[in-house]
Amino acid sequence: MKELPEWYYDEFIQIGTDYASEEEVRNYDRKMRTIRDIADEAETMRKLIDLQPEDNVLEIGCGTGEFSIELSRYCKKVLALDISQGMLEFAMKKAGERNRDNIGFENAGFLTFEPNGKEFDAVVTQLVLHHLPDFWKLIALRNVNSMLKDGGKFYLKDVVFSSGIQDFDSYFSQIFKNMPPEAGDEIVNEMTLHIKDEFSTFDWVMEGLIEKAGFIIEKSYYQDGFMATYLCTKI
Template identity: 35%
Template sequence: MQHYDWWYDDARQVGLDFEDETQVATYDARQGGSAERDRALLEHLGLKPHMTMADIGCGTGILVREAAQMCKAAVGIDVSATMLAAAKARGAGCENLSFQRAGFLSFEAPEQSFDLITAKNALHHLPDFWKAMAFTRMYAALKPGGRLYLRDVMFDVPGQQLAATAEGWIVWLTQNTGYSRAEGASHIREEYSTFAWAIERMLTDCGFKIVEHVQDGVYGTFVAERP
């Protein structure tokens, strides 16, 4: 990977501090993590025993551990050493599971090495310019026919509705997860959640073919394929 003096440091903390042990200890409950749902997702995405995959922003490793039990090799990638420690503990005994302390702009992988890349609730840590850079790197790392699964906060409402939508989402967070109002407000104010149409344009401009797009309130999901 070529290094430039203007390259973004994707290890910098944006919003919540996921090196904090309390944040990591409560992460699964707050995010609604579920091995059963992640296994069903991986089956839906077509993960097979001969395949290799990477989960970028793997968190505490629920999804990547399930993937390791279903495929030839899985890689969990996260910028947080504390998260990776939890993921490694969860994946203990999985010989085909490895980890990298890295992010979307710094992970290491040979070109065309993965059949599947997943990224749940992690891409919003990058500004939009760097999201596009991340997509080019993931595209290069996927084999032809390989798929990218992306789920994140992404808005799909007219500008006049953005304030009300953001406020409604923060209220929903406080009522349905362990996140506080201050933490939800910090996400809107300091992190880089963007628009679904911007994500779609970035993906297609990189060469991806959109296979699936589902919008569920402020959460959006894309499945994109490298032709």
């Protein structure tokens, strides 16, 4: 793991639920399977980055490992990072149970991962970049760019708010009203903490940060005014 100056942002700061116990991680894994079609999302990701059998892929913020496991079926090697040691241990156990031996795991993130000269064909990350303030988002995106081969693909999915929304009080109230019952109180509480304490930014800011970091945005998708997906290429 990279040693950083004292003034660097501490990306290991835990905001929201602290996934220190296996029970908490297992509950998170179960809930994600309930409210998301992870297999379909992984297939969409695979097609967008045009994953090839000889490719090496880096996933930043692997969580419980579901996407890394799916991607490992279609490429040479996946290196999966997460700042939560509990998440990593759960992901490693899951990968072992599914006999996926081409996945490596490391306790690191956007700012602390040390590639040691290794370059990747693709970097993917979902619902992680919002943990960093905008200044550090740019540093993180530049780090991602430096880890990619020329022409390498970067897949980013995160909470990004639409700058076209005029009344955010009404907007967020409606989001909470539309939460599916299966989400439960915990997901609602996590969404509340996300809006209050985390660092999701606006669409025009995110697009500018991506481009300033040295990427071309090949495709962008915006959903429900708060979810964005970007397929980017290193230039």
